[in-house]
Amino acid sequence: MSDPTINQNIRMVEHATCTFCGCVCDDMDLTVDLDAKRITKAKNACTLGRAWFAEHTIEDKPPARIDGKPATTAEAIEAAAQILARARLPIIYGLSDTTCEAQRQAVAIGDLIHGNIDTTTSVCHGPSGIAFQGVGESTATLGEIKNRADLVVYWGGNPAESHPRHFTRYAVTPKGMYIPNGRKDRYVVLADVRRTPSAPVADLFLQVKPGRDFELLWALRALVKGRKIDPSIEETTGIPLTTLETLVERMKNCRYGVLFFGMGLTMTRGRHFNSGAILALATDLNEYTHFVAKPVRGHGNVTGADNVVSWQTGYPFGVNFSRGYPRFNPGEFTTVDLLSRGEADAALIIASDPGSNFPKPAIEHLKRIPVIVLDAKDTDTSELARVAFRTATYGINTTGTVYRMDDVPITLRPAFDSPFPGDEEVLTALKDRLRELLNEKRGAALRKAA
């Protein structure tokens, strides 16, 4: 009997996972044209997911480039190893769009070469990580939100455009165990500095004056604790006191509330104070009812990067191994800072494009030092790299593990093979070669000393 899922050159991949954003939806049913090596249909995908699946094809390009010239993967590994073995402060950065298996190897390399490791967390929810260390967090998996949340607040984010299925799959419209009528059983609040395409979903829209999120959150905390707030809060934040009082009553009286927050909160004035305020608000509300908070993470496996770096080193991002053990200090060991100060003397960039989105002084320094890049696509960073690997796309060409924004791990189901190696494969080979080089180097140093 022939397998009904294989029809000539068409293959169906059920229950595949989209790694475009932190929603990590695992209900994709993909139609794959194996001859053309492309996904022709992604059932259940949102507009972003459809584009993600449609755009990843196999490009007719060399597997690597050294100084812009085509090279084999093996040659590129040798060149990359020579750069990293010589460097005094090599930095490793990116990691949010690759598998945990590759992330494990990246941290191992950082440990081996006494380098610095950091992820894109340091430029998105890094402040939330710092706030978490300060105040903790009451949180939940997304299925719990679907089953129970009757009050849903989004703060500083625009999921309708950034995480299109967040509303429909997890938090606003789905029916859940104690939310039998879906949307009708929930009250939805959106707080942002401008009216975005997410606003129509909300029962209440709070248009916060730019840069005043902290003041507004702190006022809510005060009201939750029964303190008096001066009506001038409206002038400060743009929101009338009566609106806040009504909202606080609603928060205290819901059965299960959730505060989702995005980079509009974490990357504006106040940063980790803002994240800390919203986490503390959720904690405070647990004196009255059940309340959780959750950062809405961007990249497909940025949560995995936080987890892997944490379990291997004890810290989530911004970790330095130059003393032979991990140290954590955001601002010192975060990549933008290491580059802007001109400290790094080599860079290994994995599945990320700092060359396009970092501040100018950081990019200028990247141009001065040898850069090694692993990416499935050509990017601004691969353009300036000394050694550029073209790797297979995670979730489309390779399996592996990713963590959804709520720390739920999911195994990827690849759709079709790539002629290019996966990130894990390249990094493992690079690590092994580096170990050889460093053993030689350290052996020579010992012989010299003797």
Place this chain on the structure above:
Amino acid sequence: MGSALRITNGRVYDPANGVDGRVQDLCIQDAKVVAEVPAGARKIDATGMVVMPGGVDIHCHIAGPKVNLARKLQPEDKRLDVVSSTPYTRSGSGGIVPSTFATGYRYAAMGYTTAMEAAVTPIGARHVLEEFHDTPIIDKGFYVLLGNNVFLYRLLKEGRREEFREAVAWWVNATKAYTVKLVNPGSDELWKGRRNANISDLNENIDQFDLTPIDVIRAFIETVDDLGLPHPAHIHCNNLGHSGNATTTLDTMRAAEGRRVHIAHVQFHSYGGEPGKNPTSRGPEIADYINSHPNITADVGQVMFGKATAMTADAPLAHLLKGVSGNKWVNADTENESGCGIVPFTYQEKVYVHALQWAIGLELFLLSKDPWRILLSTDHPNGGSFTMYPKLIRLLMDRNFRNDEIRKVNQRAIRKTCLGDDLDREYTLSEIAIISRAGPARALGLKDKGHLGVGADADITIYEDDPDREKMFSTPRYVLKDGKLIIADHEFRADHEGRILHATPAYDPGIEKAIRPFFEDYYSIRFDNYAVSDRYLHNHQVIPGQVIPAVQPQ
């Protein structure tokens, strides 16, 4: 490998084989203890040294979602306790919740070669297995949290016991677990669904389920026993930490009706007094009950003064400790499966309750009549770090040291216990070998561990004898894992990937038809993406089940 090794002239403590300090050689071929090796085999001279099987920790929290949250939560705890890389080993960070590599190395450096992570949500199983892959040297397994599972509750409520049994077996297989863990059964629904309430009465209805905690406890004890898992239902009883909870603990143990059951960190469940008021000790009563019921094993969950971290699926308890300590707090709800709470915590000698908890743990150890069944743990990191085991061993072995320590703590608490009655018992080396090795291995059904007979895993620790037992047990001279010399002359000489230990009880695959629709309605991931594939097991070993006839209570 083909490596042969002879450990010569060591004083061997192998209580499972009746060897109590006999000076003899031990032969090792590859990863196993054998009867004899060729004359040319490599030798380790253990003259004057104490040889024991590698330690086995039956209850600790070392990997997975909650552990990683607790790591991330406490950078302040790591800065002063760094773990440097060596030519053989990876770097890491220590503190009360060490990084994965540091966890493996620190267990090994203490002579422990096996540790069981005691609470993992099913949906977090992949995560724990990934961390295990980065936890070197030791063998490890985990207990899967099913005691608040909404789907299983529905089966119980509807009286579908056969399907319940199949579903429990399915879940153990789907997650690669070792056995089933219950934590505060019945509480999650009230915690999440009724404004952070808890359940305190074992006979109270669990919200809309028309079930009581005692129904749940009975069902799991029976089912896990019937499935013949190598280790029985592992239970964190209700009312942990609350005054008067000894009654709940006794009721839970009675519910076993002679079947196998393991009571976790029983110290935290041995309190008298009125709820809401200061606790007293009912340690002697709990010790008596366990002494007279051979179907029961327990680990103590000793409190050690200093830094700890409450890290538990018992979310209401963590919330209570947040209130008591004023410390930062993590709550993490897992859909349909569990709650979780984390609070950094410090046990202080002068605080009445803390001193009482410390003293009750010692009472349980000192009143135990069967060291095979009251086992060593600190419920790491809840009662204190596993790195405190050597100090705990000294407290048990050295009466003078213990009495000095007793004098340092809150005396009002000591007067509530029998420690003031000059309990003069001193554990022998053989008894220590039982509570830290042979006993946990037997309770876990690990036939090749915890002993040094022919066929045993060559997980072996060699200590230099020292009257300071804390020093002795902190720094073994040699540690072998699977016959490989990991530590020699107190230093790491090799790295090693330990095995993942798990159980695979038989089940009817037809049960998936019953489970699948529930996933479609109430989970946020697809049923087909839920079960963990074998590729997460790496180096692993299936531990066969055991069918033990129920023992009648005496």
